[in-house]
Amino acid sequence: MTQQIKTTLRTIHQPVQGGPHFSLNNSLPMDQYLATDPTSRFDTWLHFIKTQRVESMAEVGVYRGDFAAKVLNACDCISTYYMIDPWRHLNDWNKPANKNNDSFNRYLEETLSKTEMAASRRVILRGKTTEVIDEIADESLDFAYIDGDHTLKGISIDLVATFPKIKTGGFIGGDDFTATVWQHSASFEPSLVFPFTVYFAEAVGATLWALPHSQFLMRKNRDREFQFIDSTGEYSDISLKNQFSPRNYFKAIFKEKKQKYTRILRKLKWR
Numbered sequence: 230m231t232q233q234i235k236t237t238l239r240t241i242h243q244p245v246q247g248g249p250h251f252s253l254n255n256s257l258p259m260d261q262y263l264a265t266d267p268t269s270r271f272d273t274w275l276h277f278i279k280t281q282r283v284e285s286m287a288e289v290g291v292y293r294g295d296f297a298a299k300v301l302n303a304c305d306c307i308s309t310y311y312m313i314d315p316w317r318h319l320n321d322w323n324k325p326a327n328k329n330n331d332s333f334n335r336y337l338e339e340t341l342s343k344t345e346m347a348a349s350r351r352v353i354l355r356g357k358t359t360e361v362i363d364e365i366a367d368e369s370l371d372f373a374y375i376d377g378d379h380t381l382k383g384i385s386i387d388l389v390a391t392f393p394k395i396k397t398g399g400f401i402g403g404d405d406f407t408a409t410v411w412q413h414s415a416s417f418e419p420s421l422v423f424p425f426t427v428y429f430a431e432a433v434g435a436t437l438w439a440l441p442h443s444q445f446l447m448r449k450n451r452d453r454e455f456q457f458i459d460s461t462g463e464y465s466d467i468s469l470k471n472q473f474s475p476r477n478y479f480k481a482i483f484k485e486k487k488q489k490y491t492r493i494l495r496k497l498k499w500r
């Protein structure tokens with residue numbers, strides 16, 4: 230029995246090697262595309278959205294609108310693009326992107342201006358995911374890109390709230406799928422996009438791909454069969470024990486101090 234469980238886990242975590250493992254539809258051999266080594270997350274998502282001919286999508290966490298502008302500019306297949314973001318300071322979000330209200334007002338203006346060319350295709354939903362998600366009908370989205378609050382609280386709320394909005398056979402993608410929870414320094418809340426997304430995919434029976442540039446892609450399956458396909462080879466340990474080991478925590482503190490002292494030294498050097 231134990232042997233059987235081990236074999237299953239090995240199969241689930243083995244990296245993609247050749248073959249059409251990543252056929253999102255029959256005409257898209259995504260693994261061949263990934264083998265071309267896309268230079269950024271933008272390359273990956275523009276390719277994906279165009280090839281899948283996504284019509285209706287949402288972005289959770291829009292910030293200054295850079296991702297939205299690139300996608301709306303390049304992908305005229307999209308007829309509706311929901312932009313979800315509170316564009317306000319959040320007292321319960323301990324992450325570097327949490328700025329003051331004046332900055333967020335400017336970021337919203339920036340987003341509106343960068344996406345003005347697609348004004349008729351965008352829908353602005355200003356609010357936290359929980360405050361605005363029900364403006365979107367269930368089973369109506371081809372794709373959602375989650376790039377908001379990456380803490381355990383944030384990613385769990387975003388996946389649970391967004392999943393029902395996706396059509397069966399549709400997709401959720403996201404950013405900050407980092408092999409370490411200490412993506413930022415130890416004074417910030419850890420990022421739990423990985424491994425929480427793996428647990429979520431298993432709970433709902435989705436197929437999950439780990440992609441380069443800290444991206445993930447999940448398909449909402451009709452047959453509810455879970456699979457985790459790691460195209461990068463970086464995510465073999467999905468447990469939390471090592472993530473929160475004293476060694477890794479102190480490495481994160483050291484990284485923070487190193488950054489601080491490097492900044493000070495740089496300033497002194499320029500004087």
Ligand SMILES: C[S@@+](CC[C@H](N)C(=O)[O-])C[C@H]1O[C@@H](n2cnc3c(N)ncnc32)[C@H](O)[C@@H]1O
Pocket residue numbers: 288289290291292293294295296297313314315316317319322326356357358359376377378383
């Ligand atoms: C990393 S930025 C997004 C970057 C953007 N997707 C891009 O690629 O250009 C994170 C954004 O998530 C938003 N955010 C934080 N908490 C949120 C929540 N609970 N619901 C929705 N958005 C949230 C923040 O306001 C911030 O603008």
